[in-house]
Amino acid sequence: MTLTTWLVLALVALSVGVSKSALPGLSTLGVALIATVMPAKESTGLLLLLLLCGDLVAVSSYWRQADWRLLSRMLLPVLGGVLVGVVFLARVDDLVMRRTIGAVLLALLAVRAVRWFVDRRSARRAERDAAQDGSGDAGAADTADMPVAVVASVPAGEPAAQRPHLGVGAVYGTLAGFTTMVANAGGPVMSLYLLSVGATKLRFMGTAACFFFATNLVKLPFSIGLSLVTVDTLRTALVLVPLVLLGAVIGRRLLRSIDQKLFERLVIGLTITASIFLLR
Template sequence: MIDLAWWEWALLALGAVVVGLSKTAVPGAGTIAVAIFAAVLPAKQSTGVLLLLLIVADLFAVTMYRRHADWRTLVRLAPAVVAGVLVGVVFLWFADDLWVKRSIGVILLAVIAITLLRRRFTSSVGAAGPHPVAAATYGTLGGFTTMVANAAGPVMSMYFLAARFEVKAFLGTAAWFFAIVNLFKVPFSVGIGIITAPGLLIDLVLVPVVVASAFFGRWLADRMSQAVFEKVVIVFTIVGAAYLLIV
């Protein structure tokens, strides 16, 4: 049964708005949605509820930016991401809600460190963005964080930003990346019980909010300069990670 107060529904609706915007205009902001859902719902259930909303937003993002993806980057990341997802599945199988919450905090602490390091050593790390070692590191961490907490946005945003993608190439590559990875996660999420019937009912209520915000995000992205876009990505990455760590 769904037993949520009005203000909890309001928070979930706000999180759904962030989901739509994060897929079509503001990468990195999705971490705030992770924090909101984890604050309102039990940790594992929040992961399952949020996953299905992310898939809905992914479909719109892929439709809007399908021609802008860098497929060589996606292929380079694939093996490490799959490995990271499988490690995350094993972790979720054994971990309880308390450990999931703690892991979210630790994961996002690592993301903050990565973000700051990338800003401190922009030239050297940026040049190494496409390197196989960088792909393996970010891919594995991205796979694990997306499986455990749907929190790979900050990790992958930093990787794509280092690759010097312009706005639509960034959004197109990220759209295909998360669409494929999130669909890959569904059978595992059902198998370990984090996608539930009550969670599906919550998703049905929130899907229209996600769709509306995704369209608004596309409108916003068309009017955002490259410089502003990169600053927004970094700011939301740090703020979202810090907020989730506190929660």
């Protein structure tokens, strides 16, 4: 491989580490970057190995904050999505694969934007009604501009995420399984799901860490069977593992300095950027 290829791979490995410890969705940018220097299917296998390394670090750091109730609701839909992804991966070329993932992510973002707008209007209307009845309080103004899903994470203590509708969990679970199988791009789907149920920063990281560790382990035998993971990709991954660990250290320090609202905005911004990359 050329020096340029190794530099890109080094950047991807760092981004995987940071994504697993601070900014979920950043690794999807790695999907786009690595595909510029390697064939898409070969790059998928290499990235899977790097992600598994990052998963080990993330699980060891955040597993105590995982929301197991949310994870249990997604188990069967995710497995179904992975199986659909295996069939899809065996039948389509790289271009169709990338564009399909990008289109799905943008559609989910559009749905979230509509929901945010509706929730914001509902919150403001409730605030006005409460003020007219003389029952408004000073705290209402602080959350009026926030979506209902985010307001749910405001109370003191360690709030639980909202109870998701079973149908919503099934849709997100299936899409997460499908997108992570075909392009290691399940991060943005899972991010949108966790934001939609109001998961706090640490609960977000813990739930995502356990979800992707389990999912990537399930994907590994399929990836070997499809020749996405080979001896060559394993050797390359071993060279890049130290950079994944370095990225994880950087990410953990970064997470401590990011507040909840900035965290959510960064996640959404990275999801949009990744979607556009995949559609190119």
